Amino acid sequence: MPAVVLGTDAFLSLAKATSAKHGLPHLAVALVPHPLGGVAPDTARAKADAILDEVLDGLTTDPAPPVSTASAGPTLVESPEDLDAFQVWAMEQEWSDGLPVLPPTEARVAKILGRRAADEAIATLAPLDGRATLHAIAVNAALAGAGPEHLPVIVAAIRAVAKPEFNLNAIQCTTHPCTPLVIVNGPIAARLGVAGGPNALGNGHRANAVIGRAVRLVLQNVGGARPGREDRATLGHPGKFSYCLAENEAQSPWEPLHVERGFPRDASTVTVCGSEGPHNVNDHGSMAAETLMAAIAGTAATTGSNNIYLAGDPLVMLGPEHAQTIASSGWSKAEFKRRFWEAARVPLERFSADNVARFMTIHPERFEGTGPDTLLPFASRPEDVMVIVAGGPGKHSAIVPTFGATRSVTERVEG
Amino acid sequence: MNVWSPFPGGGRAQVGRLAPRKPSLAGLTIGVLDNSKPNASVLLHRVAELLAQKTGAAGVRGWRKPGASRPAEMIDDIAKSAHVVLTGSAD
Numbered sequence: 001m002p003a004v005v006l007g008t009d010a011f012l013s014l015a016k017a018t019s020a021k022h023g024l025p026h027l028a029v030a031l032v033p034h035p036l037g038g039v040a041p042d043t044a045r046a047k048a049d050a051i052l053d054e055v056l057d058g059l060t061t062d063p064a065p066p067v068s069t070a071s072a073g074p075t076l077v078e079s080p081e082d083l084d085a086f087q088v089w090a091m092e093q094e095w096s097d098g099l100p101v102l103p104p105t106e107a108r109v110a111k112i113l114g115r116r117a118a119d120e121a122i123a124t125l126a127p128l129d130g131r132a133t134l135h136a137i138a139v140n141a142a143l144a145g146a147g148p149e150h151l152p153v154i155v156a157a158i159r160a161v162a163k164p165e166f167n168l169n170a171i172q173c174t175t176h177p178c179t180p181l182v183i184v185n186g187p188i189a190a191r192l193g194v195a196g197g198p199n200a201l202g203n204g205h206r207a208n209a210v211i212g213r214a215v216r217l218v219l220q221n222v223g224g225a226r227p228g229r230e231d232r233a234t235l236g237h238p239g240k241f242s243y244c245l246a247e248n249e250a251q252s253p254w255e256p257l258h259v260e261r262g263f264p265r266d267a268s269t270v271t272v273c274g275s276e277g278p279h280n281v282n283d284h285g286s287m288a289a290e291t292l293m294a295a296i297a298g299t300a301a302t303t304g305s306n307n308i309y310l311a312g313d314p315l316v317m318l319g320p321e322h323a324q325t326i327a328s329s330g331w332s333k334a335e336f337k338r339r340f341w342e343a344a345r346v347p348l349e350r351f352s353a354d355n356v357a358r359f360m361t362i363h364p365e366r367f368e369g370t371g372p373d374t375l376l377p378f379a380s381r382p383e384d385v386m387v388i389v390a391g392g393p394g395k396h397s398a399i400v401p402t403f404g405a406t407r408s409v410t411e412r413v414e415g
Numbered sequence: 416m417n418v419w420s421p422f423p424g425g426g427r428a429q430v431g432r433l434a435p436r437k438p439s440l441a442g443l444t445i446g447v448l449d450n451s452k453p454n455a456s457v458l459l460h461r462v463a464e465l466l467a468q469k470t471g472a473a474g475v476r477g478w479r480k481p482g483a484s485r486p487a488e489m490i491d492d493i494a495k496s497a498h499v500v501l502t503g504s505a506d
Contacts, residue, residue, distance in 0.1 A: 001434050001446075001493075001494055001497065001498060001499060001500055002433070002434050002435075002436050002437055002498075002499045002500075003434075003499065003500045003501070003502060004499075004500075004501055004502075005502055005503065005504045006455075006458060006459060006462065006501060006502070006503050006504070007503060007504040007505055007506075008505075008506060010506070011504060011505035011506055014504065014505050015504035015505065018504060022431070023430050023431035024430075024431055024433060025430065026430075026433060027433060029504070030462075032458065034506070035506065036452065036453060036454040036455065036458060036506065037452060037453035037454060037506055038453065039454065041454060041457045044454035044457040044458050044461075045457050045458065045461045047458055048458055048461035048462045048465055049465065051462065052462065052465050052466065052469065055462055055466060055501065056440070056466060056469070056470065058436075059436060059437060059440065059499045060436050060437055060438065060439065060440065061436055062433070062435060062436045063433065065430060065432065065433075066430055073424040074419055074420065074424040075419070075420040075422075075424060076417045076418070076419060076420070077417070077418060077419075077420055078416070078417060079416050079417070079418045080416070081416045086416075093420075095420075095421050103416060103418045104418050104419045104421065105416065105417065105418055105419075106417060106418075106419065109419050130422070130423035131423045131424075132423065133423070133424075135419075136421070136422075136423050136424070139419040139420070139421045140421045142419075143421055167484060169484075170483075170484030173505070174484065175506065217421065221421040221422055221423075222421070222422070222423045232505065232506075310482075358453060361451070362451050362481070362482060363481075405482060405484045405485070
């Protein structure tokens with residue numbers, strides 16, 4: 001049936017990319033001036049007159065069909081030899097994340113691939129339905145500075161983000177600041193040197209840096225989420241350069257994430273979460289689980305959080321010392337989740353009336369019968385809260401909220 | 416120096432054909448699929464209402480996705496119940 005898409009001018013590139021992805025680049029898009037959100041309904045209504053003829057035309061006039069632009073297989077291109085010139089050129093080609101990239105030469109890509117079948121299809125990636133073959137992943141890994149040893153982890157992470165429950169199209173295109181956080185479990189973490197101890201989310205660890213970076217470059221270049229175009233992040237966050245760590249299994253008092261999810265302890269896995277940046281929990285005083293919970297739950301229960309709006313499976317990243325304090329109080333991981341879920345709540349009265357009105361429109365079932373004292377939880381159920389132990393010595397933990405309309409996915413690392 | 420392009424080769428969506436446009440909207444039902452973004456419903460319904468006045472369309476019927484990042488599961492129902500459709504993309 002004839003359709004016309006309405007949007008605001010700031011989001012034209014995303015509307016065009018989405019219609020092109022579905023093979024309909026000639027679908028009519030009628031634009032009104034941005035924004036539509038946060039303005040009075042009368043202001044929004046007044047924007048209708050200016051696009052009326054355009055919408056009518058889109059429903060009643062057949063456009064000329066465009067020419068197909070589908071390309072053939074992998075393409076070799078001529079690039080500058082000089083490494084500094086290569087950086088400028090790579091930015092012009094929209095290949096880079098802004099940091100220096102290494103040239104994906106035939107020799108380097110062949111070395112990363114080894115004996116693997118280059119044309120093996122791993123996933124189809126949103127928003128542009130790009131085919132992530134092993135070759136395409138290896139080329140991006142080469143740009144990121146990864147070696148052959150990192151490829152299996154990168155491939156597992158790409159399989160994971162393509163699972164429907166991860167909701168990759170939304171993660172890639174949303175205005176919210178989120179990106180896949182890659183959590184590595186099992187023996188491969190130590191083998192590759194993926195850090196889960198001191199400064200695990202910071203600088204100084206090659207495996208963390210190149211794995212997270214390669215995943216992001218695959219999402220940008222193969223998935224087609226170009227910053228400011230299909231990737232509509234208002235601010236983004238620094239983890240969009242690279243966001244990868246290992247769980248500190250050796251210093252966890254509980255079973256690690258992959259065991260909790262049904263994998264043997266000696267299996268290696270990656271778990272991806274559509275995550276915001278980490279929000280620190282500093283508590284040097286509390287000596288028991290009950291008292292430490294005030295700082296942990298208080299950091300999570302904030303009014304601007306997508307998990308309060310949309311639930312999902314947010315992550316609590318406990319530093320080993322905090323985890324030890326909690327376990328010493330006799331709490332299992334499940335007990336921690338239950339107590340956290342009960343404590344990390346925001347009363348409805350802390351949101352503006354305009355915001356509450358919007359909640360009611362979007363989730364009438366969730367907000368039916370609510371009042372100012374209603375407490376909104378950080379997740380729908382205790383078991384949706386993710387918990388890992390990570391980091392080095394010190395009395396810090398982190399809350400890592402997610403996009404909300406996404407679920408973390410764990411995949412085994414093969415090979 | 417020759418380097419591999421990091422973009423996906425092949426497999427991109429082929430160009431499809433749009434549904435034939437209607438010669439006029441007179442007597443037809445205009446569908447509105449609201450994507451739940453703020454004021455999307457206001458703008459979409461205002462445009463549909465003005466279109467109906469201008470063209471003599473039979474009426475307007477509305478549907479709402481539960482969120483912009485959720486799929487439109489009601490798409491078959493829309494195809495059965497309306498002749499043309501207006502929807503929103505992103506914010």
